[in-house]
Amino acid sequence: MTVRESLPIPESADATPIVVDNLSKRFGDFVAVDRINFAVRRGEVYGWLGPNGAGKTTTIRMLLGLLKPSEGSCRVLGYNPATQAKAMQAHVGYMSQLFTLYRDLTARENIRFYGQVYGLSRASLRQREVEILEMAGLRGRENELTANLSGGWRQRLALGCAIVHRPRVLFLDEPTAGVDPISRRRFWALIYAMAKEGVTILVTTHYMDEAELCQRVGFISQGKLLALDTPARLKETQMRGQVLEIACADAEPAIRALHSAREDGLLPLGEVALYGAEIHAIVPDAQAWQQPIRDLLEAQGTAVQSIDWIAPTLEDVFISTVTSH
Amino acid sequence: MTREAAILAQGLTKYFRTRGGTVCAVDGVDIAVQRGETFGLIGPDGAGKTTVTRLILGLLTRSGGRSAILGYDSMHDTYAIRERVGYISQQFALPPDLTVLENLRFFARVQGVSPAEQRRRIPELLEFAGLTQFTGRLAGRLSGGMKKKLALACSLVHEPKVVLLDEPTLGVDPVSRREFWNLLGNLRAEKGLTISVCTPYMDEAERCNQVGLIYAGRLIASDTPQAIKRLVPGRLLEFTPSQPERAAARIERMEGMLEIQTYGLMLHVFVDDVAQRQAEIVAALATEGIACEGMREIEPRMEEAFISLIQRAQRQQEDTAHPAQRPEEGP
Numbered sequence: 001m002t003v004r005e006s007l008p009i010p011e012s013a014d015a016t017p018i019v020v021d022n023l024s025k026r027f028g029d030f031v032a033v034d035r036i037n038f039a040v041r042r043g044e045v046y047g048w049l050g051p052n053g054a055g056k057t058t059t060i061r062m063l064l065g066l067l068k069p070s071e072g073s074c075r076v077l078g079y080n081p082a083t084q085a086k087a088m089q090a091h092v093g094y095m096s097q098l099f100t101l102y103r104d105l106t107a108r109e110n111i112r113f114y115g116q117v118y119g120l121s122r123a124s125l126r127q128r129e130v131e132i133l134e135m136a137g138l139r140g141r142e143n144e145l146t147a148n149l150s151g152g153w154r155q156r157l158a159l160g161c162a163i164v165h166r167p168r169v170l171f172l173d174e175p176t177a178g179v180d181p182i183s184r185r186r187f188w189a190l191i192y193a194m195a196k197e198g199v200t201i202l203v204t205t206h207y208m209d210e211a212e213l214c215q216r217v218g219f220i221s222q223g224k225l226l227a228l229d230t231p232a233r234l235k236e237t238q239m240r241g242q243v244l245e246i247a248c249a250d251a252e253p254a255i256r257a258l259h260s261a262r263e264d265g266l267l268p269l270g271e272v273a274l275y276g277a278e279i280h281a282i283v284p285d286a287q288a289w290q291q292p293i294r295d296l297l298e299a300q301g302t303a304v305q306s307i308d309w310i311a312p313t314l315e316d317v318f319i320s321t322v323t324s325h
Numbered sequence: 326m327t328r329e330a331a332i333l334a335q336g337l338t339k340y341f342r343t344r345g346g347t348v349c350a351v352d353g354v355d356i357a358v359q360r361g362e363t364f365g366l367i368g369p370d371g372a373g374k375t376t377v378t379r380l381i382l383g384l385l386t387r388s389g390g391r392s393a394i395l396g397y398d399s400m401h402d403t404y405a406i407r408e409r410v411g412y413i414s415q416q417f418a419l420p421p422d423l424t425v426l427e428n429l430r431f432f433a434r435v436q437g438v439s440p441a442e443q444r445r446r447i448p449e450l451l452e453f454a455g456l457t458q459f460t461g462r463l464a465g466r467l468s469g470g471m472k473k474k475l476a477l478a479c480s481l482v483h484e485p486k487v488v489l490l491d492e493p494t495l496g497v498d499p500v501s502r503r504e505f506w507n508l509l510g511n512l513r514a515e516k517g518l519t520i521s522v523c524t525p526y527m528d529e530a531e532r533c534n535q536v537g538l539i540y541a542g543r544l545i546a547s548d549t550p551q552a553i554k555r556l557v558p559g560r561l562l563e564f565t566p567s568q569p570e571r572a573a574a575r576i577e578r579m580e581g582m583l584e585i586q587t588y589g590l591m592l593h594v595f596v597d598d599v600a601q602r603q604a605e606i607v608a609a610l611a612t613e614g615i616a617c618e619g620m621r622e623i624e625p626r627m628e629e630a631f632i633s634l635i636q637r638a639q640r641q642q643e644d645t646a647h648p649a650q651r652p653e654e655g656p
Contacts, residue, residue, distance in 0.1 A: 051498040052469050151370045180369040181631050189587050206498050213589030252514040274510035275532050276550050
């Protein structure tokens with residue numbers, strides 16, 4: 001991808017377009033972001049995950065140059081966002097969960113509007129319009145009012161508007177909130193198509209199945225970076241305890257029995273929860289505790305069909321990491 | 326002895342009149358949720374999840390069919406339903422200028438709960454929702470997850486036997502979402518509550534006893550999560566090809582490939598025979614100079630099943646050129 005209508009990017013920043021170095025942000029006594037370090041490689045899709053209020057958006061706002069760090073620094077494409085936001089802007093795209101589209105403009109008019117804001121020439125705007133309508137699957141609907149487009153279409157249009165100026169780095173803050181699974185898959189296909197062309201993408205999401213799609217994922221909680229690795233490695237290294245899936249004839253009395261066994265200290269159970277007709281229980285050691293759980297349930301008159309040690313999901317790992325700190 | 330289902334819809338139908346004519350928003354939907362079950366209603370945006378919920382509650386007038394909660398007809402016994410049913414609508418907002426405790430009292434009074442009963446139930450609900458320490462906090466100043474838990478507590482203040490929840494965890498972070506669902510699980514296990522939930526989260530659908538998949542107003546599948554996943558034919562291979570688009574195009578032409586879904590950098594391919602097709606895929610892609618990394622068989626999740634079943638329904642709809650809805654294109 002080439003950037004034609006803006007300043008050149010420093011050569012050195014090409015391999016790692018996002019560098020965060022000991023970054024902190026305080027609001028009075030409240031530490032929103034607490035000495036965070038990470039770097040994102042060119043063309044990488046980096047997931048930035050945390051509970052609400054963990055500091056995700058504050059980090060992004062510092063990377064966009066909207067907030068000044070209290071300590072430490074960050075670089076985006078070699079620019080210091082705190083002092084060079086203006087020069088940086090031509091290379092950076094941003095889309096938030098409240099995708100700011102004008103509902104009373106058509107799809108095409110929204111693209112045009114954003115193109116003009118970014119100062120695209122008339123010729124290159126005409127070309128981008130076609131490309132973006134194509135990419136977002138909006139051909140044939142370009143003259144419809146944005147208000148009449150459904151969630152998935154609007155979301156892809158918002159992405160199109162965020163990249164109208166061909167940014168090299170893209171920040172996506174919960175871009176898929178409230179969109180159905182098919183639209184979300186399409187959206188991720190677009191993200192990866194851009195990454196393949198060398199766009200570097202930092203994305204936050206509350207959907208853990210999307211987090212699995214990121215090449216690397218950082219877990220942030222209460223301003224601190226708790227873990228950073230590939231989804232597969234995080235599952236190996238960060239999960240505290242192992243997950244047992246318990247199938248029995250009648251799950252309701254079984255889970256009541258497990259809850260009281262935990263309260264009475266009979267079994268060292270972490271979270272115990274219903275998953276459809278089954279129960280998931282977190283134990284320190286799956287093999288060691290399978291039999292005692294079976295014995296306890298059978299002593300209560302619950303027929304146990306199976307107890308299997310299952311792989312944790314990224315959500316299990318995320319919750320385990322965030323709640324144990 | 327057969328007891329009537331706690332939540333029932335038979336041939337439930339709703340037409341909306343629009344400028345362009347009549348649109349069938351709900352088309353002959355049959356639902357039967359037994360007492361104590363958790364039922365999840367899933368489907369693409371605009372498929373009719375909210376309309377079905379509102380018809381069953383009697384908030385919208387049905388055009389045809391029958392619907393009832395606990396044997397009470399949605400349209401004729403609305404007062405009996407109000408007394409016995411809790412509801413959280415999608416746009417539900419708690420009065421932000423009331424505290425947690427005032428909110429619970431407010432909803433208790435709306436539901437006609439006596440002061441003596443309030444004194445018993447409200448502390449229980451605060452404890453249940455983990456809000457005991459926050460009774461004095463304004464609802465507007467609660468975190469997103471705490472708001473949802475308070476909304477759930479408010480919907481339970483009149484001790485309903487049935488609750489209907491329309492996307493109750495939208496926009497909530499994974500930790501709060503998990504807590505919310507653990508609360509729903511406790512209600513099922515401890516109180517035998519019947520729960521119906523509309524949700525855009527496929528992992529939440531896996532936590533229900535029964536799942537209904539709705540598309541263009543019609544219920545295209547309704548069964549346990551396991552059975553719904555089994556509706557997708559074939560077995561599922563996952564791998565990362567060095568060139569996903571070219572790989573997908575090549576595989577599409579091969580025999581035994583039932584369905585291809587993109588999954589980030591990976592492909593998900595449903596095949597008729599794992600051992601045979603796995604080798605054939607690797608060989609075919611190798612001739613094109615495409616490498617395959619990490620090929621393995623995985624269990625389809627509700628998300629893969631959802632995508633497969635909805636896309637199949639879309640293709641069928643396109644074939645019959647049914648004009649009522651304009652579906653999203655697939656990934």
